[in-house]
Amino acid sequence: MKIVIASDSYKGTFNSVEITNLISDSFSRLKKSSNIVSIPLTDGGEGSVDVIEHNNCNVKKINIFIHNPFFSVINSQYLMINNETCYIETAKANGLSLIEYSIGNGLITTSFGVGEMITDAIDKGFKHIIIGLGGSATNDGGIGLLIALGAKIYDKNKKMIKVGSAKDLINIKNIDFSLLDKRIKNIKFTILSDIKNFILGDYGATYIFGPQKGILEKNIFDVENGMENYCNIVHKLFDVDLNKIVGGGAAGGIGATLSFITNTKIESGINFFIDFSNLKEQLADADYLILGEGMLDKSSFYGKTVGGICKRFDNNHGLTILVICGQCNIDKTILSNFNISQVYSLFSKKMNLEEYKRLTPKNIDKVVEKINKDYLE
Numbered sequence: 001m002k003i004v005i006a007s008d009s010y011k012g013t014f015n016s017v018e019i020t021n022l023i024s025d026s027f028s029r030l031k032k033s034s035n036i037v038s039i040p041l042t043d044g045g046e047g048s049v050d051v052i053e054h055n056n057c058n059v060k061k062i063n064i065f066i067h068n069p070f071f072s073v074i075n076s077q078y079l080m081i082n083n084e085t086c087y088i089e090t091a092k093a094n095g096l097s098l099i100e101y102s103i104g105n106g107l108i109t110t111s112f113g114v115g116e117m118i119t120d121a122i123d124k125g126f127k128h129i130i131i132g133l134g135g136s137a138t139n140d141g142g143i144g145l146l147i148a149l150g151a152k153i154y155d156k157n158k159k160m161i162k163v164g165s166a167k168d169l170i171n172i173k174n175i176d177f178s179l180l181d182k183r184i185k186n187i188k189f190t191i192l193s194d195i196k197n198f199i200l201g202d203y204g205a206t207y208i209f210g211p212q213k214g215i216l217e218k219n220i221f222d223v224e225n226g227m228e229n230y231c232n233i234v235h236k237l238f239d240v241d242l243n244k245i246v247g248g249g250a251a252g253g254i255g256a257t258l259s260f261i262t263n264t265k266i267e268s269g270i271n272f273f274i275d276f277s278n279l280k281e282q283l284a285d286a287d288y289l290i291l292g293e294g295m296l297d298k299s300s301f302y303g304k305t306v307g308g309i310c311k312r313f314d315n316n317h318g319l320t321i322l323v324i325c326g327q328c329n330i331d332k333t334i335l336s337n338f339n340i341s342q343v344y345s346l347f348s349k350k351m352n353l354e355e356y357k358r359l360t361p362k363n364i365d366k367v368v369e370k371i372n373k374d375y376l377e
Contacts, residue, residue: 007292044269045134115148142257169226270308
């Protein structure tokens with residue numbers, strides 16, 4: 001019997017590698033005769049560097065000093081996959097995990113550090129830069145990234161904006177690309193994200209994701225106006241409509257800006273990681289696929305790991321798909337549509353993160369015992 005464990009992270013408690021290993025170890029203790037394969041996965045957001053390292057031992061970490069979302073210098077990393085290709089996880093530069101969450105942060109955080117990572121990768125001679133979006137603490141439209149890459153952005157008083165944040169968007173009057181790193185045009189970029197949100201509108205970067213980054217409800221309207229001002233300036237100066245870029249709302253608008261300056265479309269993050277991890281080959285002779293996610297809800301099937309995997313492998317003959325999640329809030333009809341046989345929740349009520357972290361390993365053992373009785377005995 002072959003069981004493949006492929007979990008995403010349980011955000012705030014365990015990353016993809018940690019939670020996949022916890023589930024795999026529990027199955028290994030229970031069914032020692034089974035072939036247990038551990039393949040942590042992600043859709044390209046926070047923790048994707050760890051997933052790549054787990055699935056390819058030949059990658060190499062590159063350490064770099066950059067600025068975090070508060071523009072404080074930190075030591076961060078990106079990955080060399082081979083001599084030509086590197087992988088940048090933007091959350092390593094502008095991620096929520098790098099700062100202490102606080103209401104109001106979203107107005108002042110910057111994507112500057114992402115641009116510094118890109119510059120360093122170009123300096124080191126990489127010809128293909130893969131960029132995973134997600135988990136960002138920024139809603140600056142990517143102007144911080146632009147400034148780090150050499151763009152000059154001026155406000156209505158002709159004063160240069162030095163760092164770039166959401167509060168600066170409304171004041172943008174001019175953008176000068178004459179000093180933007182011209183080497184970008186000679187680099188192949190692959191931009192990864194699975195959200196389809198545009199940069200503007202009711203379902204755009206600010207209204208949907210702004211509150212997660214600490215933007216107060218009373219400031220949302222002003223930030224949206226600022227984002228619209230930025231888009232209008234880009235349209236006027238460069239004849240590019242950032243709001244027509246599907247997925248442009250990813251990472252607080254970084255998706256749109258990166259797509260614009262690199263002339264690259266945003267690609268599916270989960271499909272990239274499915275292919276990178278050789279999941280298809282491992283599932284060819286598998287009996288069970290165990291997926292995982294912290295909160296399984298409707299959004300899990302629209303641009304996230306669980307839904308992306310199910311779409312790719314729902315026709316695998318004889319494969320039984322089960323999900324182990326922290327909590328579940330979903331209609332059973334959706335489960336059947338994605339060929340999921342059963343969902344097992346670790347928790348029935350909300351708790352603080354410390355309690356979740358403390359109880360998760362023990363509750364995984366209980367759930368695995370239940371799966372053993374339901375399917376494996």
